[in-house]
Amino acid sequence: MQRFVVSKKNQITFLNGGFLFLALMGHFLLKNTYVVMGALILASAIGVLPILIQAGQALRVHVISIELLVSIAVIGAFFIQNYEEAAMVTFLFLFGAFLEQRTLTKTRSAIKELTEMVPESAVLQLSNGTFKEIGIDEVEKGDYLLVKTGAKIPVDGTVLSGVGHVNEASITGEAISLSKTIGDTVFAGTILENGTVTIQANKIGEETTFGKIIELVEEAQDSKSETERFIDRFSKYYTPLVLLLGAFVFVVSRNLSLAITILVLGCPGALVIGVPVSNVSGIGNGARNGILLKGSEVVTQFSRVDTIVFDKTGTLTKGNPEVAEQICYGEEEKAYSYLASIEQESDHPLAKAIVAFIGKTPKQKITHTEVIKGGGIRSEINGQQVLVGNEFLMKYHQVNLTEQMKRQMKDFEEKGDSIVVTAIDNEVKLLMGIRDTIRPGVKENLKKLKKMRIKNLIVLSGDNQGTVDLIAQELELTQAHGNMLPEEKAQFIERLQKNGQQVAFVGDGVNDSPSLAIADIGIAMGNGTDIAIETSDVVLMNSDFTRLPHALGLSRATAKNRKENIVIAVGVVLFLLGGLLFSQWMNMTIGMLVHEGSIVVVILNAMRLLGYSVN
Template sequence: MQRFILGRKNQITLVSALLIAIAFTSELVFHNEDMFEMALIIASISGALPIAIQAFQALRVKVVSIDVLVTIAVTAAFFIGSFEESAIVTFLFLFGAFLEQRTLNKTRSAIRELTEMAPESALKQMESGEFLEVSVDEVQVGDILLVKTGAKVPVDGTVLSGDGYINEASITGESVPVDKARDSQVYAGTILENGTIQIVSDRVGEDTTFGKIIELVEEAQDSKSEAERFIDRFSRNYTPIVLLLAFIVWLVSRDIELAITILVLGCPGALVIGVPVSNVAGIGNGAKNGVLLKGSEVIHDFSRVDTIVFDKTGTLTAGNPAVAEIEIYSENSGEILGYVASVENESDHPLAKAIVEYIGAKDFHKVEGTDVVKGGGVIANIAGHRVAAGNIALMEQENVHLNEKAREDAARFEKNGNSLVLASVDGELKALIGIRDQIRPGVKDDLKKLKKLGVRNLVVLSGDNQGTVDLVANELGLTEAHGHMLPADKAEYIRGLQAKGKIVAFVGDGVNDSPSLALAEIGIAMGSGTDVAIETSDIVLMNSDFSRLPHALGLAKSTANNMLQNIIIAIGVVLVLLLLLGVFFSEWMNMSIGMLVHEASILVVILNGMRLLRYGLK
């Protein structure tokens, strides 16, 4: 019976509203006092049933909940013949709970949207070679799947054949499609906007990146911060105090209506709901914008951060060497670059790959007699010419003369933090190429945003030499820069900052820097949703998108402020109502008005929290 009644709370609310409307119509239009009173009695009883059941369930687990206060107040009002107030109070309480649930559901819309994006079926290759549609639960690791235009990628996998553009907004928050070809990684829940691809399944079900994101965000929204735990303790103690206060008032004044009104006004509903709704909305906003926040406690700590420490490679920089500067000592630069690219294409060295990527494959020449010199470079014959590409030691081995300008250029390139690659043709220096790990586009502007958000110290720690780290720090305007740092050194440096009273966030790749990520108050992982990043950090910036960091910090600060605003609103409304009760009770304050204002305060804090769903860094 209890389950039956509680399952029909919305219908009971509607019936109560109709009965109250009938009651007042009977009195005001037809002057029928009997119908007026009967309708209010039925409305009071029907409306009180679900509230009383919830109160009983709370008392069974030794909790004096808001429902207990309202049940006592309504029952007392009913027995003293205040049917009008008992009916209106029960209706307002039920209607407030209905609106509360509706608006709370909206704050969880980000998670529902993620869940709805989860694929349900896949085209799986059978033993016969044909592709048949199966449930995604039937897909195993190693299965070959076909994804067509407009379809969702069913699992995390690797492209075997075909190409196309995939919308990865469900993983990264970015709606710009990403080009995928053979050997590219694809993620469950993303959408193939055009093309057709075959993939091999690498991770399925809850093990996919998409599955882990949903699990993480759901856990985060269910977590409680210290503020929420305080409110839980406060409300458990506060509710019995209100009961005691109402009883004392009745003993002193013998005014039962005054005591009942105190019970209604003292309900801490807005206080209980205000912080959780801010938490849910803030985490939901982050999930939609490629920022995974692991719970309300993380939001609170991150909002107070005054120092952010960065790993350099893969965080402030792209993590891949690229050609930054080049000097050509020949009139025919196109031919020289073609020779260099052709020779470097024979090597698997990262610097060689950077050169080939920079020059491109369109000018490749036929290469013969390739000789890879360990620790030096590559030598080969192209169209009857002896071409060498490598470091200064290789040039000396080839008896290549470096004139004064070439040496000055080399010194300048090295000062700028470049690794040098020199190229000669038939013993003459023809090209000098500077290669370095490039700073991520937009990082400088993002760091300025962090400073505007109140971060006073921006520090870079790196295993690179001090000169290279200083160059990055100077270009980006960082507070401090330290090179030659091993993972243990970085962790020790963070301990030193914390000993000075700094609240530290560490931004790294989630793998090599795991000690620092764990040690800092907030660990922030740059990573495309990797397992290690999700497991070791407090915050994950999906797709290694550095621009998400200012959004994450701004969102954390706004969410923490929103929680505080809701606490002030909730407590303020209760205090004001009790004050007005003491001053103006005899004139206009009563149970119905008190409950109306009480429910309004709940809606105010919910709507205030929902503003976070639209948060965007200005």
């Protein structure tokens, strides 16, 4: 019975309102006291039922809720035969809860919009070349799927054949169509606006980028911030305090109506709802703009950041460098063959640049490979040790670098090149200088961050100091540090934190994971590695650097909005209690009306975040 009553809460709200309307008609049109009294009694009795049940449910878990305050107030008003106020209080409380739920549902539209983008089926290519439509749950990794114009791409995959233009707004927040051809990556939930492509499924279901977005946004919107936890604790003690105050006033004054009025005026409804709705609205805005904020605590911490540290490659730069110059020290063909064979196994941007530069060459069988963090790669080919990496790797393996080689490496560094040295059996055979270019719009967005009171913009890189200095000079960064290993980056961030700075780190690679984890806020570029995305607090989908100022501004706006809602909620309670003490016009009905109005105000204030955009 209790479950039925609570499930019909909205219907009871409008039935309650109907009886109130009948009471008004009875008073002004029929002039019939019995109709008025009967309608008000029915409105009060029906309206208080779901409120009483929810109060009882809370008491069973030892929580004194707002519903208990309202229940006692309504029963008290009923006891002193103040049926009009009892009926109005129940209606306003129920109708306020109805408006609150409707508005919260609207602010959670980001989740609804995302889930509606999830494709329900896929077209599977069978082994005999025919096609069959199957449910999305039946798709397996490695399946070949056909996607036609206007269809949603069902999985994360690689284009095997065909050409098309894909709208990736569900992933990046940008509605600009991108051309996709053989070898390109496509994402689940995006739309093929024109063309026909065949793709191979690499990630399915919750493993897809789109699946992770939905999961992360759901977790973020359900999480609680430090402010919310404080308010929960505050309400736990505040509600009993109001009850005691009401009881004290009754004992001293013997005025039951005054005591009941205090209970109604003391309801902190707007305080309880104001902070969560701000968080939901802010996180929802981020989700629609290609920004994943992993929880309200992240929003709080991000809003306090005053220092941002960047990885260089793939973050400040495009991550698609090219070989700018090279020097060969003998056995050129063999060195090229060995180098290309090793780099073909790597997804590192420098490796891709080398493979593209060398082109087709006989591939060698690699019998052993070891990745040296911050240094490069050590491999064995045809019984020979092959080292590919930077100067640190060569020194570590005691490779002889002549004075001429050191001068040439220094010349490359001064030009902004990243150095890649190839040594076979501890003899240097190739020296390559590879350059990356700065991402479009990075400089302008860094200026926005400075205007947003970010005091320090720092780049940390495993690249040589000369290259890092050139990047820092062009982008007008505060500090630049090169030749850094992953653990040195993390140690540098720790030192900043010990100096009292609130640090955000922006990166995209596996080697960035320690820094992403140790920073106050870790920000991952969405096209980076899975481990970087999992370790981070904020994800910029599609590695869109322009989203960074928006993410920071949104976090600060959300934190400010929460404070505004707290001020509104507390201010309303103080105003009502002041009105009760120092005026004659304050009563239960007016108090409840103002309370419900304040709930709507804090919700509408929070909903402004849905339209937030950085200038």
